[in-house]
Amino acid sequence: MAFSAVGIIFSSLNDGTLSRLTNDRTVAAIPFACRYRLVDFCLSNLVNANISNIHIVANYNYRSLIEHIGSGKDWDLARRTGGIKVISPFQTATSSSLKVFSRHMEALKSMRDYIDEFKEDYVVLMDSDHVLNIDITDVIAEHEKSGASVTMVTHPISKEYTSKVPRMMISADDGRIKDISMSKTYTQSNPEMSLNIFVMSTSYLQIMLDQAEAKSLNSLTGYFAMHFDRSNYRTYKYEGYVASVSSFLDYYRCSMELVNNKEARASLLWKKEFPIFTRVHNSAPVSHTSTAKIENSMLADECVIEGTVINSVLFRGVHVGKGAVVKDSVLFHGTYVADNAELNCMVTDKDVMISDGVKLSGNPNMPFYVQKNRKV
C-alpha cells in the first residue's frame, strides 16, 4: 500500500429530515447498531485503510459529537501528526453572523487553509448518513489504477427505494459515469445511488475549489453534475450491506434489518479484518437474571435483563424489568423499562424511563418515539 490519503467527514448536512433523532445531536452522533454512532463507521472505514489524518466538519449541535470523539484515541487517532480535527463554524469578534455551512462545497471552501496544507496524495470525502463497512484501500487502489479524476462509491438500489432527501443517482458504462441526477427514488436510467464517498487527488480538490470560488458554486453535487460529461469520473460499486439513514423511518427499518438479516450483520459488524471502533466505556457485561428471556436481539454492555426481549436493539445500560416485554424496538442507552411494562415498535432516546406496567406501541410503519430524558 503506497498511497497516502486524508479523510474529510461531513457530520451533518441533512439534520432536518432526521428531526427527532437530531434534536439533541448532529447526524454523525446518532446512536446506531447497538453500541455505535454513525460517525464510527466513517472513522473505522478510514482508520482500517491506515488513514490517520481526518477532519470532521461540524455545523450544528455538535456537542455530543465532540464528546464522543474526545481525543480520538478510541480510533487510534490521538496523534502528534495528523489525528482527528473537528472543523467547527466560527464567529469573529467583529462579525456577528455565525458562518454555518449548509453544503459540502461551502464547508470545503471554509477549510481551504487546511486543505492547502495536506501533504497526502488523495482525499476521501464521506457523508455520515450512509452506514457501511467498506475497504477504502481497495477504492483508492481502483482509483489509482483507473486514472479517474474522481471515484464515487455507488450502491445498486431496488425499485422500492425511497429517500427523504434527494440522493445523487448515477448510471455508468463500464465504470465510467454517464449520467448524474438528483432523485429521491429509483430511476431506471440511473440505477446506482451515490454513497457520497468520493476519492480524488488533493490537487483535483484544490482545482475544484478554485473553480467553485471563481464561479460562486456552492454545491458539490452540482459541480459533479456540471463536469461529469467532460471528466473521467468513475464509480466503485459496493455490493455489501448499506444502511442509508435519511429519515426516522429509515433509521428504524435499518435497525430492524440488522436484527433480522444475518447478511447485514455479517457485512457491517462481523468482518474480522475490518472492525468498527467506537468510544469505549468500561461497562460491565450484560447480566441476564433467572427470569430473562431473549430472542433474536442485539445488546450492548451493562444491560440488565430480567424480562423478555424479542427482535430488539438495546444500547448500553438498558434495564428491562421483571415481566416487561420489549419487542421490535430500539432502546437507546440508559432506557429503564420498569416491571411489567410492554414496548412494541418503539424507539426510546437516551435515559428514557418507562414506568411500571405502562404499555406503548407503535407499528412497523410508524414506530413510536420517546424523547430523551422523558418519563412515561
Add this chain to the structure above:
Amino acid sequence: MYCKKECIAMLLAGGQGSRLYDLTKQTAKPAVSFGGKYKIIDFPLSNCINSGIDTVGVLTQYQPLALNEYIGNGEPWDLDRTRGGLSVLPPYQGNKNSDWYKGTANAIYQNINFIKQFNPDYVLILSGDHIYKMDYSKMLETHKETGAVCTVATITVPIEEASRFGICNTNEDGRIYEFEEKPKVPKNNQASMGIYIFNTDTLIEYLETDEADEKSSNDFGKNIIPNLLNNGEKLYSYRFSGYWKDVGTISSLWESNMDLIGDNPVLNLADDDFKIFSRNFARAPQYHGEKSRVINSLISEGCQIYGTVENSVISGGVIIEDGAVVKDSVIMDDVIIKSGAKVYMSIIDSDSIIGEGAIVGKENADKSNITVIAKYSEIEKNSVIVK
C-alpha cells in the same frame, strides 16, 4: 524532574499462580481473565485510581508478555500520566549484580530507586491476585491517625480456613503484637490481605537490612513484618469488610466468577460509584439468535449465542452454536462451542474450540472437580472430557 507524590503503589504482579495449572502456563496470574471482560489485575489497578493513587509500579517477572500487553501504558485505568502514572518494573541487569526477583521484599528492594524518584511519604504494597473493591485512601487515613510505621490490611476469614493465611494477632486498638504466617493453630481469624502501607523511610530501612541478611527469604510476610515486630515498631491492622477473594485456585476462581451472577450478585460489577476499569476492545454488540436461551449469566461484547447458557460467565467474542449447552461454567475470550456440544462445571480458556456434540465436564459436579481446558485447545467432535 522533581515530582513529589504523597503515596505511591507497588503492585506485585510477578506471581506464577501455579495452582491455576493450565490457566497460568502461558500467562501470569494477574493476567488471567475474570468476570467476562476483566483480568485479575484490573481490581488492584482500579482500586488505586478509585483511591486517588495515580502512581503505580507494576512488578512483573513470570510470563510477562500477556500482562505487559494488557497493561500497556495504563490508559484504561487513567494511569497514562505525564507525572507519575503506571510503570512496568521487570527485573533488570545492574552494574554490579543482576537478579530475578527472589521474593516479594527483594522485588521492592530492587526498585527502591523507582520509589525514591517520587519522594513519597507512604508506599502501598499490593498483590495482583485478589478480587476485591477497596478504597485504599481510607486505609491511608487510618495509617496516619494511628501513627503506625506500617499498617496491614486484614479481613475476617472462617476460623477453619485461617491456617492458610498470615494471621494478625492484635490488641484491642488494632496494634499488632504478633504475626503468624500460616499458623497450624490460629489464635484468631484476622487474615492479612497482603496489602501494606509503609512509611517510606521505614520501608527502605527494613528492605536494606533484609537484603543484607543472607538467610532471609526476602518475603514481606515471613521476614519484613516479623522483623518490624521484633524491633517493637508500631504496626496496626486495618480491618477491611467487603468482598475479597483469593483466586489462587481453580475452584476459588470459578467460585468468584459465580459470585457475579444471579438476581442479586454477591459482587456487583455494574456499580457506577466504584467502577472496575478494564482494557476494552471495540467488539460488536452481543447477538442472541431466535432459539437462544440465557438465564442467570453474564454475557460480554462480541458474543453470538444461538444455544443455551445457564449460570455461566461468558467472555468477549464467544460463539455458542445452535443446540449447544453451557452450564455452571466460565468461558474465556473467543471460544467457539459448536452445535450440540455440552459444557458443564468447566473453565474453558481463550481461543479454544469445542467440537460438535462433544461433552466437557460433568453436570452438577462438585466445585472441587472443575474441568479446565487450556488455551487454544481443540476438542474433537463427540469426544467426552471430564476431570
